[in-house]
Amino acid sequence: MANHRPSLTIADAFQQVLDGSLPLRFTAYDGSASGPEDAPYGMTLKNERGLAYLMTAPGDLGLGRAYVSGDIDVTGLHPGDPYEALKVLQVGLRMKMPSPAELVRIVTALGISHLKPPPPPPQETLPRWRRVVEGVRHSRKRDSEAIHHHYDVSNAFYQHVLGPSMTYTCAVYPTDDATLEQAQFYKYDLIARKLDLKPGMRLLDVGCGWGGMVRHAAEHYGVEVLGVTLSREQATWAQERIKEQGLDHLAEVRHSDYRAVGEDGFDAVSSIGLTEHIGVKNYPAYFGFLRDRLRPQGRLLNHCITRAHNKHQETGAFIDRYVFPDGELTGSGRIVTEVQNVGLEVQHEENFRVHYAKTLAQWNKNLEQSWDACVAEVGEGTARVWGLYMAGSRLAFERNEIQLHHVLATKTSDDGEAGYPIRPRFTEEASYPEA
Structure with a gap:
């Protein structure tokens, strides 16, 4: 009989790209969770669009897109001032690059369809290289x-x-x-x-x-x-x-x-x-x-x-x-x-x-x-x-x-x-x- 490895949850995938423990509570729309249950602040991934933002633009841009769109919420803090959560993340969150095999497994488990970038939020302007239609950088x-x-x-x-x-x-x-x-x-x-x-x-x-x-x-x-x-x-x-x-x-x-x-x-x-x-x-x-x-x-x-x-x-x-x-x-x-x-x-x-x-x-x-x-x-x-x-x-x-x-x-x-x-x-x- 074939030995099938269990599919990864979103929380499992998140843990695999971390270097160390998660400094806050992470929960996802698939019901999975990771991080300390008694953490004062948490991050909730609410839907597939938010996941696609994170997968197609790893780092501050993808996280920003998901947050601005309301696809990620920070719990325990008001959206007008998420300072304390950012402080916890900057001090305690360390990312690592998974191996090619791990990366393939993560993408396969989460769905290759999530590698298609959703339209960015309307608050986002064009990347630098596309702004040339508006003139040379720092032209009037x-x-x-x-x-x-x-x-x-x-x-x-x-x-x-x-x-x-x-x-x-x-x-x-x-x-x-x-x-x-x-x-x-x-x-x-x-x-x-x-x-x-x-x-x-x-x-x-x-x-x-x-x-x-x-x-x-x-x-x-x-x-x-x-x-x-x-x-x-x-x-x-x-x-x-x-x-x-x-x-x-x-x-x-x-x-x-x-x-x-x-x-x-x-x-x-x-x-x-x-x-x-x-x-x-x-x-x-x-x-x-x-x-x-x-x-x-x-x-x-x-x-x-x-x-x-x-x-x-x-x-x-x-x-x-x-x-x-x-x-x-x-x-x-x-x-x-x-x-x-x-x-x-x-x-x-x-x-x-x-x-x-x-x-x-x-x-x-x-x-x-x-x-x-x-x-x-x-x-x-x-x-x-x-x-x-x-x-x-x-x-x-x-x-x-x-x-x-x-x-x-x-x-x-x-x-x-x-x-x-x-x-x-x-x-x-x-x-x-x-x-």
């Missing part, structure tokens, strides 16, 4: 499409997640117990002081978002400010708030590529969260353009997410397809080098890595607390994307996989005049409102 047209994908989601959704400041960049916490709004105000005030803004000066804010820095500089420092953003929804919202605050005699936000700014002679330029979208090979042109917008002895403040190293590393598939299409990161050393190479003098550099982890934790909390309203605004799939990406990013900042750096530079004259004090005091003087 392709950058415009990338920004539209991420930022023109819904201003109401962003208000729920970001809070009243409508600031989608790292906050700077003056104290460990400061609120998000206090920390965002402090961040803008710190940047204003690093730039030494004074009434009557002119500031250019590139990639200005909803105009937080634009409005702060005009309201609190009496500065004439021009902000530019590629997001039409951001520009419309910002212009409305500028008018409501009675700042339209000082402040303007344009729906425009920063490269279309023709004015020069600015006393200061701020770039808060734009460099991530520029492309590393374009840094010389980018920083050269910003230098040319400055008057002699003017200042540049560059605020951007960086890696913990300066080696080339492509963005992961999930982040590239769902969050920041064409986004690129490098280390602070590369940023400093490129700023210096265009002739600017770097005066100060600062890392706010732990501050971004705190910022993301609050954004996740906001999403969880306003989940029903967010889902009503953008749909559950998009809300799931945001919960997953923010929680994962928080973990990456906490583990020092990515960082956030300020680089302050001056357009120092040929005879060495920088207009920079012998000892700056911007950190001590930065302010924030009381709770």
Whole structure:
């Protein structure tokens, strides 16, 4: 009589690609399960489409597709903040490559039909190689499409997640117990002081978002400010708030590529969260353009997410397809080098890595607390994307996989005049409102 080996369950197959024990409870739609029964968090595979996503795109992309589609649920946590489950998985989950024979057995048991990729969720953009129809990477047209994908989601959704400041960049916490709004105000005030803004000066804010820095500089420092953003929804919202605050005699936000700014002679330029979208090979042109917008002895403040190293590393598939299409990161050393190479003098550099982890934790909390309203605004799939990406990013900042750096530079004259004090005091003087 033939010796037939028992067929693998989904949970059995999952165990075979693990190196070690499973750190949470896994259950599947075929009734199988693995992992500790008393685990505080679990992962439930709900249907065949979810299995096909996992089999056709192993890694973060397949898992992301199944999660965004609702084919995988994380139990014990709210979808607005799956941070704790991601932390358990990152620390305790180790994958291995099965042998060819094991791989054949797994695929045969789970069904060869699951190797046909299902259509991806509608929140997913094209892979990099297919975006060439939209133009060369970081061309104006392709950058415009990338920004539209991420930022023109819904201003109401962003208000729920970001809070009243409508600031989608790292906050700077003056104290460990400061609120998000206090920390965002402090961040803008710190940047204003690093730039030494004074009434009557002119500031250019590139990639200005909803105009937080634009409005702060005009309201609190009496500065004439021009902000530019590629997001039409951001520009419309910002212009409305500028008018409501009675700042339209000082402040303007344009729906425009920063490269279309023709004015020069600015006393200061701020770039808060734009460099991530520029492309590393374009840094010389980018920083050269910003230098040319400055008057002699003017200042540049560059605020951007960086890696913990300066080696080339492509963005992961999930982040590239769902969050920041064409986004690129490098280390602070590369940023400093490129700023210096265009002739600017770097005066100060600062890392706010732990501050971004705190910022993301609050954004996740906001999403969880306003989940029903967010889902009503953008749909559950998009809300799931945001919960997953923010929680994962928080973990990456906490583990020092990515960082956030300020680089302050001056357009120092040929005879060495920088207009920079012998000892700056911007950190001590930065302010924030009381709770």
